[in-house]
Amino acid sequence: MPQYTPPVRDTRFILDHVVQLDKHANLPGFANATPDVVNAVLEEGGKFVAEVLFPVNLSGDQQGCTRHADGSVTTPDGFKEAYKQFVESGWATLAAPEEFGGQAMPHVVSTAFEEYMISANMAFAMYPGLTHGAIAALLAKGSQAQKELYVPKMVSGEWGGTMNLTEPQCGTDLGLIKTKAEPQGDGSYAITGTKIFISSGEHDLTSNIIHLVLAKTPGAPDSSKGISLFVVPKVLVNDDGSLGDRNGVTCGSIEHKMGIHANSTCVMNYDGATGWLVGEEMKGLAAMFIMMNAARLGVGLQGLGVAETAYQNAVAYAGDRRQGRALTGAAEPAEKADTLFVHPDVRRMLMEAKALTEGLRALCLWGALQVDLAHKAATEEEREMADDLIGLLTPVIKGYGTDKGYDIATSAQQVYGGHGYIAEWGMEQYVRDARIAMIYEGTNGVQAMDLVGRKLAQKGGRAVQAFFKLVAGEIADAKAQDEATAEFAGRLEKALGDLQASTMWFMANGMQNPNHVGAGAHSYMHIMGIVATGLMWLRMVRAANALLAAGEGDAKFLGAKLVTARFYAERIMPDTGALRRKIEGGADAIMALDPEMFLAA
Secondary structure, eight states, X not given: OOOOOOOHXXXXXXXXXXXXXXXXXXXXXXXXXXXXXXXXXXXXXXXXXXXXXXXXXXXXXXXXXXXXXXXXXXXXXXXXXXHHHHHHTTGGGXXXXXXXXXXXXXXXXXXXXXXXXXXXXXXXXXXXXXXXXXXXXXXXXXXXXXXXXXXXXXXXXXXXXXXXXXXXXXXXXXGGOOOEEEEOSSSOEEEEEEEEEEETOSOSSSSEEEEEEEEEOTTOOSSGGGEEEEEEESEEEOTTSOEEEEOSEEEEEEOOOSSOTTSOEEEEEEEXXXXXXXXXXXXXXXXXXXXXXXXXXXXXXXXXXXXXXXXXXXXXXXXXXXXXXXXXXOSSTTSSSOBGXXXXXXXXXXHXXXXXXXXXXXXXXXXXXXXXXXXXXXXXXXXXXHHHHHHXXXXXXXXXXXXXXXXXXXHHHHHTGGGGGSGXXXXXXXXXXXXXXXXXSSOHHHHHHHIIIIITTGGGGXXXXXXXXXXHHHHHHHXXXXXXXXXXXXXXXXXXXXXXXXXXXXXXXXTTOHHHXXXXXXXXXXHHHHHHHHHHHHHHHHHHHHHHHTXXXXXXXXXXXXXXXXXXXXXXXXXXXXXXXXXXXXXXXXXXXXXXXXXOO
8 A cells, every 4th residue: 555755855955945935924824824834734744644635645546526417416425524623633724815815825836835745646736736727717817896895715724726727629729729708798708619628627526616717709819818807606696695507517427447436627617607708808818827827836736746656656665575695695694685775777776766856845835935935025026037937947847847747657656566567556656647738737748839939038037047047157156165065066057058058959940941840849858857856956965065064963864865966967968969969960850750650560
């Protein structure tokens, strides 16, 4: 049976030494995030997910959700009870605004808790996760009346929320949507159409579900410019906030899918359902991106969360399982065989997992800090910088984070050998669950194209230049002031050089043939992911060395940080050179074959 222990000490180290929460105590919300409060969130949140959510993860996967003849959906045994505890304990309200019943904690603190929740039970975590995305869109684009009517009960967890974008004929290209919104003369619209792949679309955890639905009004352009956003509750809400009649939206079926079985991924049928416009007509794309960007960061966190729990189980198995002898001679001569830990290839997989999970945890939390700073930093310049950085890195956190999350899950499964392929050990569930994160909220190829096609050139390249300056500045500072980190900083400098050279190659070659950019996009996203994660490791190296020099902290924990950083520098950062050469290979070989030649004998 699998196990999970929330990595509280590592989170605390990152919050203290990478995010540096104490430096932001003067900002709105951060004053509440005192060390005692943050420790309580991490400790009690970790205890909650380990004792309440994790025990129903495997059984929830095995049982799945059930659709009934009337279109209702029940979640697996134990989920409803777990959700009730989740709501009653106040975990749903961590980062929400106080005016709507939230605790107004920094987003970076709630992100730490969300990682634990995903590791413990990814399918469960998706129910409140989708609600948070819908709340963000309503807060940004909804009318005051809509906010007051829907948001408080969504914040509390009494009501859920979803985002309804995809249709059978369109995924990434939302200009192809066919769902219609007909004005009804009283300010409402009749919404008709079919949406697919709607996570948490119907379930028994909440008394109402507030759907945010993309649709086109009569006469709107038949393209993405004609999209509007509508709020469509499952159950109509009276002016006093009480529930009224059932709306014309039903679950047609639950998708039969590879993983996340305990989350109800639904086909949603809208049959003249009553909805109300959110924001301006034909401005739905802007509102959609608010949901999408929040979701993309959340999906990046899913890559980390599943990787962490898979890694923990692989470490435990490697310590218990005995197979063969160490290449240098028996490590434990009194035993018939040594543990898997003696084998370099097993160590390779475990060290890659450790280096990437700890690095990605720092990147996700630092990214969450940028979300906070984009809204709350003291000056316009600081808010602009944070917004630029998180805008640039959102596709990286989602794309690189989930690519590596899946790689770690499969490597962890590999450590088990044949037992990793057997369901009772739980590892195959982590592989199946991790796989979806590379697909939804925009496939990772789409993330890569968003990065190179939109984000690099945005505002004259201001964001990427700011990122280059940030990384180069910290490298120079480390090399000049801290001999203990100079070697790591030098290796990161080389990786940064590969990223900058790849950027220049796109500039020199992309105009004459845009396919050159498309062909190199995925590799570029991975170079930036390696560099961004490398920046986090540079900060952790400097912090570990400073603490050791001062005789502070746990020497064993800090020593492990330095060894893991060395592994990252020697075994992961060199990949930027190969990825750069792939980019410079261009698109000719990729695009040369005619479609029919792919199957040519």
